[in-house]
Structures are given as structure tokens and as C-alpha cells.
Amino acid sequence: xxxxxxxxxxxxxxxxHKLAFNWRKMLFSIIFxxxxxxxxxxxxxxxxxxxxxxxxxxxxxxxxxxLYNDIELLKDEKQNLNQxxxxxxxxxxKLNLAKPGEVLIKVVPSENP
Numbered sequence: 001x002x003x004x005x006x007x008x009x010x011x012x013x014x015x016x017h018k019l020a021f022n023w024r025k026m027l028f029s030i031i032f033x034x035x036x037x038x039x040x041x042x043x044x045x046x047x048x049x050x051x052x053x054x055x056x057x058x059x060x061x062x063x064x065x066x067l068y069n070d071i072e073l074l075k076d077e078k079q080n081l082n083q084x085x086x087x088x089x090x091x092x093x094k095l096n097l098a099k100p101g102e103v104l105i106k107v108v109p110s111e112n113p
Contacts, residue, residue: 080086091097098104 096104096106
């Protein structure tokens, strides 16, 4: 065996240094691929988390708008509760009360349409 890098045609070339280099290259490639793969999985997890947060933000902004609308309705009802006509309306609708001398008529829907 000759330890030169050139093949002179008479003896077998020594390729052990090339094989060792290929193993190092293969080991480096495998480690690099594993690091890259773990980075991709980490990035995919962050991406999924990002889209979940976007969906939650949309839901919460819609919920906020709904709650502001509810607040406005409650403010209106609070103002109306100070008026006699509204109290009378609620008493008639919710409690089925009537003024003295009035007759209540309750309509019951039929079972067969």
C-alpha cells in the first residue's frame, strides 16, 4: 500500500483516508439534518400557536363588541326603568298583571298547526 494520493497503476491506492472523510461527512450531514428537523418541528409548533392566537383574537374582539352592545342595551333599560310606562309594560308582559277592571286574555296556540 502506498500512502500517496496518486495512483501509479502498479499498487493499490490507499483510500482509507477518503473513507474516514466520508464517515465524517455523513455524520455531519446526519447531525445537521437532525438539527434542521428539530428546528422545523419547533417552527411548525410556533406557527400553529400563532394561528390559534389569531383565531382567539378574532373571537375575543367579537365578544368585546357583543359585550359593548349589551352594555348599551342595559344603559337604555336602566333609563327606561325610571319611567312609569316601562314599568307598567314589564308588569303586563312578564308578570301578567292587569289594571283593576281589565280582563286578561291569554292566547294558547293549538297543538295541530
